[in-house]
Amino acid sequence: MKISFIGSGKVGAAVAYTASLKGLAQEIVLTDAFSDKARGEALDILQGQAFTPQAQIKYGDIKDTAGSDIIVITAGIPRKADEPRVLLLSRNAGLIAGLVKEAVLYSPDCILFMITNPLDVMTQLAYQVSGLSANRVIGMGTVLDTARYRSYLAEQFGIDARDIDAYVVGEHGETMVPLVSQITIKGIPLTELPGYESAAIDRVCDEVRIASGQVIALKGGTVFAPAASACAVLEAIVKDSNQILPVCTYNSEYGVAVSLPTLVGRHGAGPVLNVPMTDCEKAALEKSVANIKAYVAELP
Numbered sequence: 001m002k003i004s005f006i007g008s009g010k011v012g013a014a015v016a017y018t019a020s021l022k023g024l025a026q027e028i029v030l031t032d033a034f035s036d037k038a039r040g041e042a043l044d045i046l047q048g049q050a051f052t053p054q055a056q057i058k059y060g061d062i063k064d065t066a067g068s069d070i071i072v073i074t075a076g077i078p079r080k081a082d083e084p085r086v087l088l089l090s091r092n093a094g095l096i097a098g099l100v101k102e103a104v105l106y107s108p109d110c111i112l113f114m115i116t117n118p119l120d121v122m123t124q125l126a127y128q129v130s131g132l133s134a135n136r137v138i139g140m141g142t143v144l145d146t147a148r149y150r151s152y153l154a155e156q157f158g159i160d161a162r163d164i165d166a167y168v169v170g171e172h173g174e175t176m177v178p179l180v181s182q183i184t185i186k187g188i189p190l191t192e193l194p195g196y197e198s199a200a201i202d203r204v205c206d207e208v209r210i211a212s213g214q215v216i217a218l219k220g221g222t223v224f225a226p227a228a229s230a231c232a233v234l235e236a237i238v239k240d241s242n243q244i245l246p247v248c249t250y251n252s253e254y255g256v257a258v259s260l261p262t263l264v265g266r267h268g269a270g271p272v273l274n275v276p277m278t279d280c281e282k283a284a285l286e287k288s289v290a291n292i293k294a295y296v297a298e299l300p
């Protein structure tokens with residue numbers, strides 16, 4: 001398994017490091033517009049190899065990514081705490097279209113894993129310009145928002161986050177939809193928990209919506225939770241586990257890339273699974289999809 005990173009900034013480097021700790025690849029290639037950055041991050045990971053799973057850790061340019069099984073796109077300009085992710089659209093669209101086309105030339109059989117924001121628009125763009133089938137262009141989507149949702153619910157109710165089934169769907173952005181009606185803990189409805197109160201869920205949903213901005217304001221960027229979330233997706237692909245993750249893929253029903261619970265395995269993503277929703281949640285998802293479509297319409 002060869003995993004290459006286009007962009008070795010804060011997130012790219014952290015995902016590569018986490019992937020190396022999990023032993024997800026035999027070969028990891030780091031690239032960046034600033035080649036010294038890629039080289040520095042690769043050497044830093046390499047120098048810990050005496051105590052981590054063995055892999056070839058390399059740096060280079062796009063040619064060195066040739067024959068990759070997975071290409072992770074983390075290049076681009078991140079947002080500031082008070083900026084919406086969509087502000088990055090004009091900054092990142094041209095850059096990402098060029099990088100995706102070039103990467104696929106060298107790795108025509110790859111799975112593209114998009115992390116650059118605005119995530120949904122960049123996933124749609126990558127699908128359009130790559131020529132790859134929809135199942136091979138996967139955005140991190142609301143996997144990170146879902147991780148935050150489960151983590152905050154776990155903290156609120158004093159339970160293990162891994163026991164919680166709860167999803168955030170829709171846009172990885174302001175109109176994300178934390179699904180409240182279907183939250184279960186190992187199959188038991190959340191409403192059965194001692195101490196359950198609906199106001200607490202509302203507070204958690206509000207916290208999830210502002211979670212990213214809060215971390216960016218405090219430390220300049222989100223790094224560890226994105227790395228854990230990205231590696232959950234990479235692991236599902238590498239281990240062909242058919243795990244259900246709310247990744248972002250082009251959805252023919254909606255006509256745009258959007259995040260919904262989806263099976264993820266060695267073939268990539270799909271099929272998308274039907275999650276029961278209340279009328280209110282369905283309406284919020286429709287609004288979120290409309291928002292993504294409006295942004296996609298702004299693509300040059």
Ligand SMILES: NC(=O)c1ccc[n+]([C@@H]2O[C@H](COP(=O)([O-])OP(=O)(O)OC[C@H]3O[C@@H](n4cnc5c(N)ncnc54)[C@H](O)[C@@H]3O)[C@@H](O)[C@H]2O)c1
Pocket residue numbers: 006007008009010011012031032033034037074075076077078079088095099114115116117118119140141144172221222223226
């Ligand atoms: N989808 C998510 O859940 C999620 C989470 C966190 C961050 N992000 C996004 O990931 C992206 C990266 O964030 P970051 O914090 O690592 O930013 P960063 O500024 O630390 O890293 C970006 C890197 O991209 C590189 N780069 C720029 N142009 C390039 C090019 N043409 N070729 C190769 N490399 C190039 C830069 O040199 C830099 O090292 C941003 O768009 C950010 O918003 C997404």
